[in-house]
Amino acid sequence: MHCIYTHESTFDKQFQALLGRGKMDMRTVTPVVQTIIEEIQTRGDEALGEHIARFDKWQPSAPSHMRIDTNAMKEAYEALEAPLKSALHVAYERIRTYHQKQLPKSWMTYEENGTVLGQKVTAVDRAGLYIPGGKAAYPSSLLMNAIPALVAGVKEIVVCTPAPHNELNHLLLAALHLCGITHAYKVGGASAIAAMAYGTGTIPKVDVITGPGNIFVATAKKMVYGDVNIDMIAGPSEIGILADSTANPRLVAIDLLSQAEHDEMASSILITPDEALAKAVIKEIEAYLPRLSRETIARESIHKRGAFIVTRDMDEAVALMNEIAPEHLEVMTLNPFDLLPKIRHAGAIFMGHHTPEPIGDYIAGPNHTLPTGGTARFYSPLNVENFMKKSSIISMSKAGLDAIGPSCALLANCEGLTAHEASLRERLK
């Protein structure tokens, strides 16, 4: 680990590599995923059973055994110790409160002549949430995916999560109960995405699929996109930190590590005009690494994919961070709100020294499902609108049609569409 400097001639090349971080090459897994999808499409539950045996090492004796028992959810919830139950409830309420503020409203406008235009917003009928399982079983992912769907008003929510050896994380079960999920299935990977996209005897076809996953899940989501909607295609997690000399190097170090511990492929990027800070952070990281339970992962991640960039000034730091467009951005400066107007691209922005990124992973309120790999340039955090869609409303009055119909007929005529023109002229007679 060492600093890199924007004033050095080699900087551009090093920075280009950072911009290419997290790119997934789906080509090698595409044929595998294609086969999985086709098997689910043609043989439904039967294929699901085979995939579960192959990937999760257990065999459902009947399709109905893929379904997660709601009693098991309730028992897990009731068995929670009080502090943990309370923590889940605090998270649930704060996430719900935040997402309720996102709810879009239908609207209508009225013109003098009686014409009405509007936009109607409605929830999708069915949503499918994919929640990773096994070593990366994150109950928080369930809250972050289910609550926006619930707030949107989705009537039917389906959850799929893999259960290696037919075992499930008890906190995930408890979270399923808390969210009131009744349709949950022990199915994982590309098979789960295909099952929710096209339906099987047991798992209903949904309209929208959201949720994180590995490259097989991401590739399956891309392949079913268009037949259903999806939230985004996400890759490895990442953090960018903008810091000035007021930042505590130890906190910066731990926050970078909290991203690095997720995954060997995670990226942790510090950009600061303060060379002394950058060097102190590197020292703190080395000191802190042995204290982590996931030391090996964090060490590999931070050594291979960490970056410590020293800039000429803070403006240059912000400009570079906009190019990075990180999933998570911490602004650890004296006056973080001064920088906010200049920050154009980031999934979630964590302001000031009291706002560590993990507070957003669990409990602050905003969603933790965020665009990665620079896709914050065009993707939004998961939000209630991922579970809703709009319809335009047009109601012309006779006077309104008389006013603009002739212009419309002229444009239709210019495009050579005579039935379009006739549809107008017949009414203008």
Next chain:
Amino acid sequence: MHCIYTHESTFDKQFQALLGRGKMDMRTVTPVVQTIIEEIQTRGDEALGEHIARFDKWQPSAPSHMRIDTNAMKEAYEALEAPLKSALHVAYERIRTYHQKQLPKSWMTYEENGTVLGQKVTAVDRAGLYIPGGKAAYPSSLLMNAIPALVAGVKEIVVCTPAPHNELNHLLLAALHLCGITHAYKVGGASAIAAMAYGTGTIPKVDVITGPGNIFVATAKKMVYGDVNIDMIAGPSEIGILADSTANPRLVAIDLLSQAEHDEMASSILITPDEALAKAVIKEIEAYLPRLSRETIARESIHKRGAFIVTRDMDEAVALMNEIAPEHLEVMTLNPFDLLPKIRHAGAIFMGHHTPEPIGDYIAGPNHTLPTGGTARFYSPLNVENFMKKSSIISMSKAGLDAIGPSCALLANCEGLTAHEASLRERLK
């Protein structure tokens, strides 16, 4: 052409076929499109020149010759006859006014303890609009794609449109001038999508690509999705009409034909409880067909893909239409607003006898880029938010962190993420 009846035993099967309308099988074109994309990625402008020679039958002598001259746009605009120029302006203003109402607002909320949460909405840096050319050169497509991007505040808008034999539609040129587009290129098909997704020497890489196109364009959009955002994957156009005995059969017939004339693959579907109306509509269609300039296309479309469904009552008609989830829905009934709450899935809803679908294609204000093939169950009409994205904002006060930090640390611990936990605990000391 004949009526089909919901009370007949064969209905379900006939209806299932309607639900499968417009499904595109991308598998046959995928390898071709894959090759085109790889050629653009590896050889940029050189490959673009070859593709133009192959598909559009002219050879740009230099990459800069692919660019559409802004003087040509201005001249085309100035040469417009007054009524047409006025019609374009009316369309522009009404479309702009409608889309301005869609603009989302950034917001922040403040908690007692000083914690601030919010959501920042910003335009993407660069948008790419694909406008089909050749026999289907629709200047209206330019207005409908460019205006939402302009309203969203996109700084750099790139347009690609094919120019067979190096010729462009003069009304499209005029519309480019009206929209103030300066970066427009005579490039079409999958090559154009790839060029905008990955950039070439001449065409800049964009963040979002929108616009209609044939199956090659649709397949390319799906393949680049994730590297850029796209609006939707759209197939052949379609109309659904809900009508009661107050509907004029001649108008219903012409409105169905105005969809049929687009494309042999277009679907025109009437659903009504009034058998006499359905039969009268079929008669009017036969009588009107010979009067259309695009008679052959309209005839093939309406005969092969038209449907005239007679239901038991209006409730059943609405329920079936929700399953169809049509791109365009005309409600030609006595009291169309009575039905509006029951209509759950449709791209654009045209209310009452004075609201022909073509008024929405050009001039009413709402967008004409709409989800097809039943995807209105989850896609929205093209809108300003296609050109914008959100960032979450979290700013914890010390008191706010003290209040919820311990619960957050507990959840992090349960997920086995000790650096996450440490990031909190270090601040809670």
